[in-house]
Amino acid sequence: KLASREFHPDDTIIESKGVKIGGEHLVIMGGPCAVETPEQINEIARLVKNAGAQVLRGGAFKPRTGPYSFQGVGVEGLKMMADAGEKHGLLTITEVMTPEYVDVCAEYADILQVGTRNMQNFDLLRKLGTINKPVLLKRGFSATYDEFLNAAEYILAGGNPNVMLCERGIRTFETYTRNTLDLSAIPVLQSLSHLPVISDPSHGTGRRELVEPMSKASVAAGANGLIVEMHTDPDNSMTGDGVQSLFPDQFANLLKDLEKLASLV
Numbered sequence: 001k002l003a004s005r006e007f008h009p010d011d012t013i014i015e016s017k018g019v020k021i022g023g024e025h026l027v028i029m030g031g032p033c034a035v036e037t038p039e040q041i042n043e044i045a046r047l048v049k050n051a052g053a054q055v056l057r058g059g060a061f062k063p064r065t066g067p068y069s070f071q072g073v074g075v076e077g078l079k080m081m082a083d084a085g086e087k088h089g090l091l092t093i094t095e096v097m098t099p100e101y102v103d104v105c106a107e108y109a110d111i112l113q114v115g116t117r118n119m120q121n122f123d124l125l126r127k128l129g130t131i132n133k134p135v136l137l138k139r140g141f142s143a144t145y146d147e148f149l150n151a152a153e154y155i156l157a158g159g160n161p162n163v164m165l166c167e168r169g170i171r172t173f174e175t176y177t178r179n180t181l182d183l184s185a186i187p188v189l190q191s192l193s194h195l196p197v198i199s200d201p202s203h204g205t206g207r208r209e210l211v212e213p214m215s216k217a218s219v220a221a222g223a224n225g226l227i228v229e230m231h232t233d234p235d236n237s238m239t240g241d242g243v244q245s246l247f248p249d250q251f252a253n254l255l256k257d258l259e260k261l262a263s264l265v
């Protein structure tokens, strides 16, 4: 299989606009759950850049559990985020939910995210195999490692080698946390596959106070990067994910600590 270590013994390094993802490089992606307004995404981009991160995250199309919840601002959001990323010298990552929107998302964003609910949306995966932009594929919340790697295989088999895997928590019997961040997934996936492994401690816990310790645990376990939700006004954010979003100063402090930690591991 194309995703396997046997096929490709060396770590895959993905490169976008001079930023390297994989191998020894630690990439940090930060930003809101959803793009809301130009002012919001611009201010958050400024803070993400100042903290030392390389990638701005933000959803323009949101995969909400209920149909009456805020669904994202759509293509306008892609444009707002592209402007903010360019202005502050950050790469951008955004979620794409359907094959029809892959081209427009790829036009405005540097990295395309496949959400946990779409890990086995095979038409979407096939379409992502036909482009060259990096794809961050999130693990389905009930997917085994084998199912996860097979989902990545769909993209690779289509001809796009720029795939990173993202552990974002799985569903367990525990209800205190939103999901259970499966830290073992990090070394296991890195042993089975050459693809970069990114950890998402925000969705992986659903609780702001757990994001810092689980970010550090992920880096200690060998993660190639983190994707972390941060908001300037989490209590009034447009999705329910404010409860798991860091305040800007927490985000900045986390990155300072990670720098020290990364030099130790």
Ligand code: PEP
Binding pocket: 033, 059, 063, 114, 115, 116, 117, 138, 168, 203
């Ligand atoms: C997100 O990144 O905001 C998101 C919806 O993630 P997930 O697909 O992991 O729930």
Ligand code: MN
Binding pocket: 033, 034, 203, 229, 239, 241
């Ligand atoms: Mn979110």
